[in-house]
Amino acid sequence: MTLPALLDLASVFVFALTGALVASRALLDLVGFLFVSCLTAVGGGTVRDLLLDRAPVFWVQAPHYVLVAASAAVLVFFTAHFLESRYRVLVWLDAVALSVAVAAGVAVSLGAGHGPFIVTLMGVITGCFGGLMRDVVCNEVPLVLKAGELYVTAAFAGAMAAQLAFAFTDLPTLPLLACMFVTFALRAGSIQLGWKLDAYKPRPPRHK
Template sequence: MSPPALLDLAAVFVFALTGALVASRALLDLVGFLFVACLTAVGGGTVRDLLLDRAPVFWVQAPHFVLLASAAAVLVFFTAHFLESRYRVLLWLDAVALSVAVAAGVAATIGTGHGPVIVTLMGVITGCFGGLMRDVVCNEVPLVLKAGELYVTAAFAGAIAAQLAFTLTDMPWLPLAACMAVTFALRAGSIRLGWRLQAYKPRPPRHK
């Protein structure tokens, strides 16, 4: 199995877990769990493939991605009540999923002939859009839009780190590992240490 396919597989599973955890917070039934988990799991990769005009979309070509996401949903449906803090687990699983998905987006795009700007954007889109869809559908404040959170910033930094590493080595896994490490480090710092960007603060107009 190729590196992009392996990364897609890992991202689908972990993102599906986060989708199911959000479904548990919304008190949905099993069908709701399946829907939200699958939407979260394949959302970012679907947008990426549509923008890159890749046909068929990765999970249509290989339906086992949807089956894996469904298995994750069922697992969480029967075990979520054992977790002391589902939101805390959600944050950390989402950080892992973001890291893997950004690398998957970079790996899927780097060999298509597109330049660094598109490679970076596809990494960010693959990492961010599934979680964004999850939170919007479940009426939660999207993690990707929380003021000051290092989320999209972490994804951008990881994608750029991967491309810099590709110029320094011929080992295909090393740049992807660098991408995951940088993305996760920044996201973990935001969760654990409170790293933030300065949010906009309105100021009163100056009167002459």
């Protein structure tokens, strides 16, 4: 299995866990768990592959990705009640999934021979769109859109870190590790330490 495929598999599993946790918060049945988990797991990679005109889409070519996501959904369906704070676990699992998915998007787009702008964009899309779909479908405020949260910023910084690292090494693994580290570090700082960007604040109009 190639490195991009391994990263896709890892992000599918962890994002599927987050989808199932959101489904548990919404009190869905097992079918709902399966749907939300699979949507979350493959959403970002699907958008990436469609934009890059990769045919077939990664999970259509290898259906075991969907089986992995479904397994994660069943696991959480029978174990979520053991968690003291499902939201806390959700946020941290989402941070892990984001860091791996951004690296997967970077690896896939680099392997397809795209330039820095597309590589960065595909890293962000792969990392962010699955969670966005999950939260919208389950009527939760999307983590990606919460005011000031370092989410898209973390994904963008991770994708850029990978490209900077590629300028200094020919080893494909090290830049992807740098991508995951930077993405996770910024997201973790936002969760644990309250790192945020300034949100827009309305101002009264100036009268002449």
